[in-house]
Amino acid sequence: MDDETSSHIDDTDRRTLVNAQGAVQVVRTTSESVDTRLQQLLDRANQQETEMTDVADAVSELSATIEEIAASAEQVENRSQTAAARAEEGDEAARQATERMDNIHGQMSDVRTELQSLLDRIDEIESALSGITRIAEQTNMLALNASIEAARADNSDGFAVVADEIEALAAESQEYADEIDAVLSDLRSAADSTDSELDAALVEVEQSSDEVERALDKLGAVADAIEETATDVTAVSEATDEQARVSQSVMDRCTTAAERATEMTTTVDAIDQFRAEQTAMLEEIDDALTEATPALSVTDIDRIPTGLDPLDEATDGGLLLGGQSVIQHDSPVVDVVATLCASALSAGYAVSVTPPEAMSRQDLSEGLASHGSSLSDALATDRLFVLDMFDEWTSERNIFDMRASSLADVNRETATRRDKPLLIVGNIAGEIALLGEEQARQARYENDSTVFNPADTVCNVVDERTVDESFGAFYAGAADQVLELTGDGPNRELTLRSSPTGSAPPRPLPATSTPVSPRGD
Known part of the structure; x- marks a missing residue:
């Protein structure tokens, strides 16, 4: 084509104004974008303010609940300590009972030993009594023989008297021996009964001692469990106290954050109003440039x-x-x-x-x-x-x-x-x-x-x-x-x-x- 005869846009002033319009359009577009983002920020700030206030209220309620839990935990801790003390007292009483059972068992063992010794003595007496009985029987035989000989002999009256006396003594000795034997029989029977009862009592004492030992073990386990519970409750109480302190700190920070969110909302709102004024000014500048630009x-x-x-x-x-x-x-x-x-x-x-x-x-x-x-x-x-x-x-x-x-x-x-x-x-x-x-x-x-x-x-x-x-x-x-x-x-x-x-x-x-x-x- 012929460059000399072509008709084209050739207006330097207009181009300068159009370029200025382009630059203003950039600022205006950016300003509108900033306005939109500021509005979004304002909305988020308002939402954050509401949410932070709600969080502060919720944390306040949580703090109150934690304090109640801490108080309850303290009561449980006190009761656990009391139960632990009583368990220790029961443990001590059980130990004392065990010691007494051991003493009784020892004393009954001593009594049984003494009873056995008595039975041995009775056996000895019965042996001796058997000897007496034999002597009495022999004495009766001698008295009988003496009576027979006295009857045969001349002048046997004195001898007969002696024989009678011997016979009487033998008979009396036999009666005493029989009475002693009866007493010894009763004594042996009573001793045997006592020995049986002592054996049963010893068995009962041993069983009672075993029961006390088992009860002592259980009391020890209960005491250990109570002590562990008390320790755990103490830890819970301490943790709850710490949680209460942290909760209070969080509540304070939430309150501060809510206050700052309110301040930010106010600041963003002021910036948004300023940006709106700036955007309006840019529109006025754009309109002025449009009016100043020569029509094409x-x-x-x-x-x-x-x-x-x-x-x-x-x-x-x-x-x-x-x-x-x-x-x-x-x-x-x-x-x-x-x-x-x-x-x-x-x-x-x-x-x-x-x-x-x-x-x-x-x-x-x-x-x-x-x-x-x-x-x-x-x-x-x-x-x-x-x-x-x-x-x-x-x-x-x-x-x-x-x-x-x-x-x-x-x-x-x-x-x-x-x-x-x-x-x-x-x-x-x-x-x-x-x-x-x-x-x-x-x-x-x-x-x-x-x-x-x-x-x-x-x-x-x-x-x-x-x-x-x-x-x-x-x-x-x-x-x-x-x-x-x-x-x-x-x-x-x-x-x-x-x-x-x-x-x-x-x-x-x-x-x-x-x-x-x-x-x-």
């Missing part, structure tokens, strides 16, 4: 066709020559960029493109071929310039490795080599990844004021999935045309959001002749 008449301004019929129809022929446009997208954009570059080259413009990360050399080559252009020829004849932000393209003329070159140097070299008005297709996500937001914005200002000509057209591609909303607002706020690409696959749509000729409703984007890389976008 686009009737006689040439268009750069996009190659996308729905978009060309919506924009009355394409992108405004010498203007600024933005394509915001959250869906694949490779084929759209390739078609836009191919259409501009076919219409006689030079193109500088920063490919999206997913765009390959083959994608652009096939896009150009679909419009009758060759990628190699376009590069060799200084009609196409590729700014490789991701080091994915081979090195050749007019393909610049942006990791080894500055954006300003590449743009100046591009402006020097080209001999046609330039369509600059920028990849904002790539510029931010390489330069950072501040340098990317600064490069935009430098390009507008010093590098490119008024007839050069800029179309920035903004990936809404990776580019911050406020930074994207900077480009959209300063753009003459804002386009939005949404959807996926056959459901993609292009929408003209703003333009000097007005906005346009969504239009379906048909499949183009440019294939999309298998890697997607």
Whole structure:
């Protein structure tokens, strides 16, 4: 096309005001975002204040309950100590009973020994009594013999008297012996009965002693259990006391946190009111800049066709020559960029493109071929310039490795080599990844004021999935045309959001002749 006869946007003052509007739009977008977050913070602060107050009340109730538990634990501890003392007393009494049982057992054993000795003496007496009985019997025999001899002898009266006396004594001795034997029999019977009873008593004493020993063991176990219980209750009481102290500390902290939450709510509310005033001021500044910006008449301004019929129809022929446009997208954009570059080259413009990360050399080559252009020829004849932000393209003329070159140097070299008005297709996500937001914005200002000509057209591609909303607002706020690409696959749509000729409703984007890389976008 003929650069001298083309009509394009050429109003430096207007561009400065539009850039200012873009900057204000960034601040305004950020301010609105901050307003939203402040409101969320205020809501959370109010909720936190309520919750902290509820927590403080709950902890207060818990503290009271813990104090009751501590008091109950103290009572149980006292009772456990009393029970332990009584168990010790029972243990001591059982030990004393055991000792008494042992003494009784010893005494009964001594009695049994003495009784056995008595029985032995009775046996001796019975033996002696047997001797007496034999003597008495012999004495009776002698007396009988003496009576017989006295009867035979002369003058036997005196002898007979003696014999009678002997017989009488023998009979008396026999009577005494019989009485002694009867007494000894009764004594032996009583001794035998006593011995049996002593044996039974000893058995009972031994059994009682065993029972007392078992009771003593049980008392010891009970005493140990009571002592352990008392120790556990003491530990519980101490832990409860500590818990009560901690609970009181928590309640104090919750109360303090609730008070601070109230203070924060008040502070955030004041900040929110200030931010609302600031947002209103930004709206006034934006309105003032809008009024100060000269109206743009686009009737006689040439268009750069996009190659996308729905978009060309919506924009009355394409992108405004010498203007600024933005394509915001959250869906694949490779084929759209390739078609836009191919259409501009076919219409006689030079193109500088920063490919999206997913765009390959083959994608652009096939896009150009679909419009009758060759990628190699376009590069060799200084009609196409590729700014490789991701080091994915081979090195050749007019393909610049942006990791080894500055954006300003590449743009100046591009402006020097080209001999046609330039369509600059920028990849904002790539510029931010390489330069950072501040340098990317600064490069935009430098390009507008010093590098490119008024007839050069800029179309920035903004990936809404990776580019911050406020930074994207900077480009959209300063753009003459804002386009939005949404959807996926056959459901993609292009929408003209703003333009000097007005906005346009969504239009379906048909499949183009440019294939999309298998890697997607």
